[in-house]
Amino acid sequence: MRAVTGPQPIARPRAGRRRQARTPRGHWPLASLIVVIFALGLLIEGFTHGILGENAADEPTAGPGTTAGPASVVDGGPVVAPAGGRNGSPVSYRIPRKTAILSFDDGPNPDWTPKILAVLREYHVPADFFTIGAHVADYPDIVRQELKDGDEVGSHTYTHPNLAQVSTWRENLELTLTQNALAGAAGIHTRIMRMPYSSEANAVTAADWRAAMTAGRDGYLMVFTSVDTRDWARPGVAKIVKAAIPAGGAGAIIMLHDSGGNRSETLAALPRIIKELRQRGYHFDTVTQALKLVSADVPATGNQHLVGTLLVDIQQGSDWAFTAFAIGLIVLTSLSVLRLLVLVGFAMAARRRELSVARRIPPGAPPFLPDVTVIIPAFNEEAGIAATVQTMAESQYRGRLEIIVVDDGSTDSTAQVAASLGYPFVRVVTQRNSGKPGALNTGIRQAHSDILVLVDGDTVFQPDTIGKLVAPLADPEVGAVSGNTKVFNRKGFLGRWQHLEYVVGFNLDRRMYDMLGVMPTVPGAVGAFRRSALHRAGGVSHDTLAEDTDLTMALCRGGWRVVYAPGAIAWTEVPATLSALWKQRYRWCYGTMQAMWKHRHAMVDRGGSGRFGRLCLPYLWLFQVLLPLLAPLIDVFSIYGIVFLNPVQVGVFWLTFTALQMLIAGYALRLDGERLRPLWVLPFQLIVYRQLMYLVTIQSVITALLGTRQRWQATKRTGVFTDQATTDQPATSTS
CATH class of the missing domain: 3.20.20.370 (Glycoside hydrolase/deacetylase)
Incomplete structure (x- = not known):
């Protein structure tokens, strides 16, 4: 780890600062045109070769008397x-x-x-x-x-x-x-x-x-x-x-x-x-x-030759594209399967390491109980801020606890609700709207502790979460800890799909990142940070829409270890409508690509930061950008296979791949102490939900290519925690 030469000032929020937003025009017609051209190419290929039968x-066979x-x-x-x-x-x-x-x-x-x-x-x-x-x-x-x-x-x-x-x-x-x-x-x-x-x-x-x-x-x-x-x-x-x-x-x-x-x-x-x-x-x-x-x-004739040349060129172009795409499909499918198997392998190794570490702790050893400041940036969080603050204030954590709610120019009663809760160690700081990074930086400056827990305003903690979240910071090499975010409002298809995505996608990935020492994101919902590490990184940056990813990458490049604490569970409210989900994931995806581009030079860094750049960034570009970009074409190709090739073989391939994903999803659910019941929605997730995520990636990439700047958008809350105590949370393990 690099030596800390001294704290650096955290940037003050810029009052009234808003990102310029320009809606990218023409990108959906462009994307649709690409898909249509690809579909027409497959249609030509299917007509000319898929139904070709010269044998x-x-x-x-003509029967008697048919002449x-x-x-x-x-x-x-x-x-x-x-x-x-x-x-x-x-x-x-x-x-x-x-x-x-x-x-x-x-x-x-x-x-x-x-x-x-x-x-x-x-x-x-x-x-x-x-x-x-x-x-x-x-x-x-x-x-x-x-x-x-x-x-x-x-x-x-x-x-x-x-x-x-x-x-x-x-x-x-x-x-x-x-x-x-x-x-x-x-x-x-x-x-x-x-x-x-x-x-x-x-x-x-x-x-x-x-x-x-x-x-x-x-x-x-x-x-x-x-x-x-x-x-x-x-x-x-x-x-x-x-x-x-x-x-x-x-x-x-x-x-x-x-x-x-x-x-x-x-x-x-x-x-x-x-x-x-x-x-x-x-x-x-x-x-x-x-x-x-x-x-x-x-x-x-000249016209006949012109039309014929066009046909030949289209036919040969379709053949070339079909061959290239078939090879690409095999490669990407192989990479996807390999990725799933690698994730499971790392998850199993991570679980063995957790058990081994737990066994090495001497009975009666004093816990790590540093002073902790919880910082909650809040913009129009009136519906859920009380539940969020309550779960922090009533935590089982036995160390000194400070809670700072930063009201970032809310137009509702967020500040009043937080201040009325009556907890003596809860402070409410109000400021003009400057965006989430500005609110976090205000909280960091106001904090009195060296260990900071950054929490979204739509999140509730389990009673033991803070203790488990800060425990890895006992190691001075650790600069940040990612907690385990879980979906609270997991009813209905949309809620269950996001629940599976959090457990199977995000958390399996984090276990692998943890084992490799290349964690790219400490989620905004639940993360603990060493104050000196934040100062070294210059605080939370306004440069991207994914401030949590940007900050985590900066910490990794600074030589700090970033680890995962699966037992530090936080419950979050996920979008309840497709429109809200689209806005959230678009911000995540676009912001992540911004952070990846911002930290692209990590690939040539030396030491631990170079390890992060050479392992994590190519993985993110491949599986979070390139593969989702090509996935719609793969779906079109699957339809092609059903229509023009052997539908049984295509069906067997899809069922085999789905079965593999269900097995891995079942393992991930068990690993996180979750019930297996939501697995029945997984095939529908592959057909519907995943396509939406692919479209989000496509829009994000096109927006980035067009150079469009987007502003941070808050998600509208429904207040799912308001009338439900934390004891009513979905059953899960806390180990």
Whole structure:
């Protein structure tokens, strides 16, 4: 601990001092825009990949008698113009004899398509690639390579749905998006397409034909197959080669796949198919060249290329963001779980240390009973000031006690109520409003004791709290002690949620901070301070809205030890409405970030203060700022998983994480001597209450980025202690 060279003056309150407050404008539209953009990105990602199903193993099975296409199609060739004849009648095309057309579905794929293209180039064989638009947008370079090699590119829809089972608008959307993707990736539109899950023309059902007619009215040439190798099933290279050979020298369109799974067998079979067909006198061509038709791939217009480029950029941006966020989600989830386990580990160690210290105290050892001054800053605390003063004055503490109530310009009867209680050692000091730090500094200057207990005006103590709170100050290295704040008005969802937050969040954290010697906050509700430590820190600062955190960090940087006394219990009134809760937590969060920024240089300090900066500040930035900022996106991602991925897996993940938190919450409640009954509200806390806290963090960060100054705001009290004696407090352990 640094040597104290002498007391430094505590700043006097500045009369009438108020922080300028400017309401930050535009931050919620900005935050909403970010969430909307992220949601749209996930929607695009979900549409393109979450429902993407190019595996032909999912192909619907046609039952007997379901073939219902026109006779000219069923008995015709594998290429059909659904509306190409007179009066919009279908026209069928047969492939010339000894002509083989290799066609590949479901690509492009970054692993298999380039290898297939390499084989085709080696044997100087063109092919038709029926591409999925989502893959085209992901891998435009491969599509450009296909066209450069003289291959033909066709449409296989954007996400590979069964067009016979989707609505007309969905089919039109699929085809339009695919054309846009081709325009953006390679600057072309295509005239040919193959419907997903289609095979030979004689297997066309009535529903298939309706979908084909919809595409035909847009000018598409439908390309079925003559020979289906069923390579997607990976039956073996020999079977794929055998299935690819047409019977009797007939011309054929041979269906293969370059995506949708492991295509190693297709790749191995391709050279053998080419060699076998050439030995049988076949030559290879593309669909339109074999039929002497206009080329399938035509240049896109400038507008089409612009729209397509935008689609490709959005698709790739969504893919990149999705991948980055998925990695981030795994990292943050792992860190959250690790944090919970670490907190429990430190809590168990802290409990063992408490028991060990208690056992080492000799029987009959005299207690540490220094003179104590309790300082209560009060602004419009008429509803609860009497209960607060009463519990201090009637404490079991056997040392000399002084109580100072600093009425900070109240507009109600706070001062009169406190003065009328009749306790001879209670003094009421009135002053013009200067804010809570100014009121505390006034009390510090007026105090006669070297040990000071700083208490909020909405707090009541248990009879033994003062004694347990000041006991650690017997060690001259200890500059401040944090007590154990508990929620008094814990009825209803809001009260129970805050009760769990205090017990599970705040107090588990404090046990860890205590074990590491890096306590960042002695709460304003219950804290004891060595007067010399306060002087060394320059008193309570006006610089931030979280004066308690600012002061505690200053003490840690000054080399003082700050410890936690879990048995020093104080009961506080928490906000009873969402509006009041928002204001309180916004002040806490914004003020804490101010204090963290103010003391950021602690990370490069030497000695004990450097330990505080290097351990505590990164922890606070990570788990109190960064994680809450990203948490809403995680929730959006969870909804994405339910809609587009496996909802069972998402549900199991959420239930597992919730169960872990309930186990840890149960341990924390037992550690604090609390009943386990409030645990039933924990799942609702994760769904509702925690989201509110995330929004508070978002607003605080944006406010800080905009440079907006906020003033200290007092919380309206309901006077929950007025008609209830301290003996009516919720049951808890005082150990």
